[in-house]
Amino acid sequence: MTRYQRQTMLPEIGEAGQQRLSRSRVLVVGAGGLSATLLPLLAGAGVGFIRLYDGDSVELHNLHRQTLFGVDDVGQPKALCAQRALAQRNPECVVEAHPHRLSASQLPDALAGIDLVVDAADNFAITYQLSDECYPRGLPLICASVLGRKGYVGGFCGGAPGYRALFPQLPAAAGNCNTAGVMGPAVATLGAMQAQMALSQLLQLTPSPLGCMIHCDFVDWHLRQFRFDDAPEPEEPAIPFIDRAMLTAEDCIVELRSPEEAPESVAERVERILPPQIAAWQAPTDRRIVLVCASGMRAAQAAEKLAGRGITRLALMAANTL
Structure with a gap:
């Protein structure tokens, strides 16, 4: 327990909580900017198993914010590079790397045996697919998105409302990092908050991060938090994404x-x-x-x-x- 000594000193964690983390199984979708901070924190905290999906390869323009990678990783699959990096940080954490994108038909297999899902893909279509699958299964889902110097993180499903309760429809238009740019520290901050939410849920800490949304604005320097525990699910059935x-x-x-x-x-x-x-x-x-x-x-x-x-x-x- 020496590795986790400072963490287990917390009375709300202790040895029992550490054992809970070691038995936890987490699905992470996306190995980019959010995961550059998220993944080392999950592995460092002692999460026992991480199933990771990402179909991209490391590019030079990723490195300013995707700090899990180095120049020698350019051209290689992100999922495999992340797997190697996490093995160096904590070999007790098993990382099952899938160097391809997670599509709709693969979701049931990806979710099998999983305790919690982290959406780090920063892609609306994937977020809706994950929420639509996690909600009926009662699986907690931690989502985040960042653009420029603003972003949000929230806890959905697992007994809380799903993503569609707050956002019934896809946005009419939205930028992304490729078209609008993003600052690395903003991404790292939201990735760290995702990790904290995920660990808090795995440890069953109170109040629950599920049903909580936090908006981070590093332009005007403020954070806004609200709870949506009673947000109603849409009455109309969702139109599914397929592959x-x-x-x-x-x-x-x-x-x-x-x-x-x-x-x-x-x-x-x-x-x-x-x-x-x-x-x-x-x-x-x-x-x-x-x-x-x-x-x-x-x-x-x-x-x-x-x-x-x-x-x-x-x-x-x-x-x-x-």
Whole structure:
């Protein structure tokens, strides 16, 4: 217990809490900026098992904020680099690395035997998928997102409301690190807060981090916290995200991206219909309609218009997450 001595001195943790952490199994989705701080803190605290998914490789422009990696890691899969780095920090923590993106059809296997899920992908489509799977299973989900010098962290599911209780629909538009930029310390701060929330939930500390949202603003220098324990779940069933493995021969696949944006779509037989044309499109009523775009946002907006016309057999695909 020498490694965890300063932690077990806390009366709310002690040896019993440390043993609880050693038996804990955590799924982490994303090995980028948030995880650069999150993962060493989870492993350092003595979490016994981490299942990690990330399909990207380390690039030079990652290094200013993804401090788990070094120059020698450039070009290598992030998940495998993170696995090596954590093994050096705490070999008692078993890291099961999956160097590919976690898609909808893989979620049941990814969640098998897991006690808590951390969404560190900073991708709306993945967040909704994780929440939709964690909520009925009663699995706690810790989410965070950062852009520029602002971000949030929150605890969902596991007895608390799901992500859709606060955000029923995908946003109409949103930037990302590639288009709007981000500061490394802001990312590290939110990653550390994710780790604290995750460890507090695994240790069953009170008050629970589930049902709590914290907004961090490093522009105007303030933090705002609120609880949403009683937020109602949406009455309408969620339109699911799917992946290629979940397509059927009967599906009507609608590609919302232009040929210039996506010369090759997710399947051979697709209808290309740009978002402004959806309102006038005569959609089939006897087939499931699968709406495809890059992030899922345009697909969600098109699905909302079709649902308003009484079309209920809908699914979404975010091509950038496949």
